[in-house]
Amino acid sequence: MDLVGILKELTQAPGISGHEGYAGDVLMKWIRPFCDEVRMDRSGNVIGVKKGESGGGSVMIAAHLDEIGLMITKIEKGGYLRFTTVGGVDISILPGQGVRVFGKEEVMGVITSKPPHLQGGEEANQPFKLTDLYIDTGLPEDRVSELISVGDLVKLDGELIELSGGCIAAGALDDRAGVAAMVETLERLTRRRHGFDVYAVATSREEVGGIGAATSSFSIEPDMAVVIDVTIGMSPAVPGRRGFELGKGPVIGIGPNFHPKISGRLIDLAKELDIPYQVEPVPQPGGTDAYWIQVAREGIPTGLLSIPLRNMHTTVEVCKLEDIRRLSLLLSEFIASDLMSLKEGLRCFL
């Protein structure tokens, strides 16, 4: 499957939290051939349904569709745009960043500030604050006012490039890499028998609180769920215990947020099939859609598979294609395994 092709399209499609529609349209096109039904719900979740052979149960797989970005707060004299952040954007990566502003039309722009020539020595050593920065579109003020309004959303440019060693760099790989893994999982399942119905959900608004995960798991009410997200990739900037190596396989979450029998089945399968994997202990529930899915309704047993990603929440997020492929392999094998016996044991803690 053309993973790079999918990722190029998915990462370039805008999908700032709450406005995932464009990215959703791209995704629907990719998953339609593998699903029995594809829909977008009223929360902005894209849901692909692939019926199982025996029924008798359902499994939800979820990767979030939204990405972090900016929102216009004010049009300054001269047509310069002030903005705020949507989701956890690191201000320090913004100066010099190209953007696309989604007004009545799409408008290109750059984020800029006072030139270094005009900054005193002291000032140059201070990190930029949000209030120091503005977007310059190059357009005259009256044209800017015509096209752009307060509340319009802004996507940070982050074109996908292929690095060496099977690595790629792009913006929004958090979590479009996970979304791509979900597409590939569905594709693999066309060649694999599975009993349970599969609900593949690209969730909305994860970066602003997991809202799409909460609503979709409530409405679907699956017997179990596996979330696909990214986790901190190892780099010189990351303390040794908090990062995971790229290329060493998908990362299986363990801890209170996850059902021990789901984490256990994933680990057993990885061992059995010789798929390299890593383990991430998560002491406190949170950080992914699993936070809400686990406590939807009477509780939905949930697992987590993550792709190690360097430079998270920047426009140069780096991951390895091999990790995505191995994740989709492991997840499709999980779905093809005997989920009925797993389901029966999920309520048994005595």
Added chain:
Amino acid sequence: MLLIRLSEAIGVSGFEDEVRRIIRDEVSGYVDELFTDTMGNLFAVKRGEDPRGPKVMLAAHMDEVGLLVDMIEQNGMIRFRKVGGIDNRVLLSRRVVIGEKKVPGVIGAKPIHIQKAEERNKVVDSDDMFIDIGATSKEEAERLVKVGDPVGFSVRARASGDIVVGKAFDDRAGCAALVEILKMDRCRATIYGVFTVQEEVGLRGSRVAAFRIDPDYAFVIEGTTAWDIPEKRDVSPVAELGRGPAITIADAGMISDRGLVELLMRTGDENGIRWQVKRSTTGSTDGASIQRTREGVRTVTVSVPVRYVHAPVGMLDMRDFRATAELVYKSLLKLGGG
């Protein structure tokens, strides 16, 4: 004594198995149904005498704050992360047990002799601490411990008269009180005793349990902060040891149902059970998640005052403990509706 056994059991959030087993064995002869759900909440149902009587959820959480192994060093030392709210200053020099096999270890500290003056004035970050199990290499340690294992404090509980000292009274005191209530005579209401999981990491178990039960009323039985050692004169204590169950009117997570608060107070007054009002509005309990389940549940929190909650050693007064169980039970008898 059940409270002592529960206090000594390990039940770090997400790993409540040992506590669940003790409670199951303890209540099994006294209830009509006993089952668990997908998160590990333990439900103990005692049918009411009147099938039209109210459905009451009584909740106490089984989990306690603790640690989770997150790395094993080449030299066999074990690094950890905290589960729930623990003050870094109470961690050094503690005895712990790791995993199901309860491998013993200690949280080491740099000897005071070689600490620099500035180190003595600084709190050590838990990320820089380590657990020493006596292993001399990673391989040796990995034979006993694995990444993701829970770590609990190893503390013997002791009783001296009515004063009991031990760990995890938040909320094993509530668990033990709930067991006592389930052993009392059947009443008009159907009691759903729920021993919840994962309270300390976001009030998570109670949320799904309340959704499942859809109760008419909920009482959350807690072990709450007794901060009755005055820092300044004339500062009102949060709750005081020996002065009876502490009724929560409001905390950071919910405002208790006024009717249930009054029911507890009235029941206490009529039966000569001393009670106090919890005089702090910080912190929150399972009540916060139960109250806003589905279309809303009338909820109140009532607590056994415990000194030094979340520390490896706490203290409570058995008179408060007994009075809490009695107050809740006697209140149930007066509950109308259904």
